[in-house]
Amino acid sequence: MELGAAPARALDQRTTRELTTTARTLLTDHDHEHAHEHDDPAAHRELLSAVRRAAPALSDRTHHACRPVDTRDGLYVLKGLPVDDTALGPTPGHWSAAGAAGALHDVVLLLLSALMGAPLAWEGQQDGRFVHNIVPSPGHERAQTGASSATLLSPHTEDAFHPDRAHLLVLGCLRNHDRVATTAASVRRARLADADVELLSRPLLPILPDAAYTGARAHAGEPPAVATLWRTADGPRLRYDPAYTPLHRAAPAHRAAYRRLADELARVSVAVPLAPGDVLVLDNDLVVHGRVPFRARYDGTDRWLKRTSVRVPGRRTRPAAERHEHGYGQRTVEALA
Secondary structure: EEEEEOOOOOOOOHHHHHHHHHHHHHHHHHHOOOOOOOOOOOHOHHHHHHHHHHHOOHHHHHHHHOOOOOOOOOOOEEEOOOOOOOHHHOOOOOOOOOOOOHHHHHHHHHHHHHHHEEEEEEOOOHHHHHEEEEEOOOOOOOOOOOOOOOOOOEEEEEHHHHHHOOOOOEEEEEEEEOOOOOEEEEEEHHHOHHHHHHHOOOOOOOOOOOOOOOOHOOOOOOOOEEOOOOEEEEEEEEOOOHHHHHHHOOHHHHHHHHHHHHHHHHHHHHOOOOOOOOEEEEOOOOOOEEOOOOOOOOOOOOEEEEEEEEEOOOOOOHHHHHHOOOOOHOOOEEEOO
C-alpha cells in the first residue's frame, strides 16, 4: 500500500479566510436566534438554509477548488484549513457526545459540500445530522463501522446497501496526532479481466445494512441482489462492501471473481494520513475507503473526523434497477432541498 499518494488542492489564505469568516458569520447569526439551544447547530434547518444561500456567493477560487474529481484516482485532498487544537476541546468518546464541538468546522464542511452538490442526512444514522462525527468509541473497537479502532475497517463503498447512497464522501480532519491513515482504492486503477467484470455486473448477491443502521437491519423486506461492478461511458464503477456481502451464498466462480477484485483494490490502495485541516473528497462510485487499525486511548486526544455525504444533482451513472430497491426502509434528506 502506497503512503500518502493522493492528489492535493491547496487552499490559499484568501480562500480559507473566506470560508471561515462566512462560517463564523452564519454561526453567529444562528446563535442569536437559537441562544437557548445547545445541540448540534448543523442539525438546524435555518442554518442549512443559510448555507444554501451563502455557498453560491463564495469566490471563484473556492468554487474551483471544489470542482469535480478529475483524475482516475477518484479523490483529492483540500489542504490548508486552520484548526486550533486547543480551542477544539477533547475528542468526544461517542458521536452523540460531540454536541456543538467543532461547529465552525461543521459549517465550513457544509459550505464546501454545498459547492459540490447537495449534502445528505440519513434519518436512521446519527440522529439525522448532516455532519457526522467520526470518533473511536468504547465497546466498538472491532466493529465494521467508523466507531471502530482496533481492527482494519475494510475497504467499502459508503452506505453501499442503499440506492440513494452519496455520490461523494467528504471527510474533514480535526485531530489525528497518531497519523492514522484512511485507505482508498480506485476501481479505475484496478486491472480487471473482462470475464470478471461481466460476472460481477450480474446482480447475484445483496449488500446488507451495516451496524450503524439498526432500523435497517430489522427491515422485513427481501434483501435485493445488486451488481458489484458496472460499465459506463467513462469507465467502470462499483458498489462494494465485503463485510456486509454474504459471499458464502455465491457460486465458486463468483466468489473467485470477487476475491480477484478485492486483490486488485488492495494492490492499488493508498494510505492517506489526514492532517488537521485536510478535507478528503472521494467519489463514492469509483473509490472504496477504509482505515488502518489503531489503538484508541479515550483520553480526549484520539483521531476526530467530520463527515458529510453529497448527492450530485443530475448524475445518472448507476444501474437503472437500483430505482426499484427498498433501501431497507432507510430514507435520506437533502439539506438543500
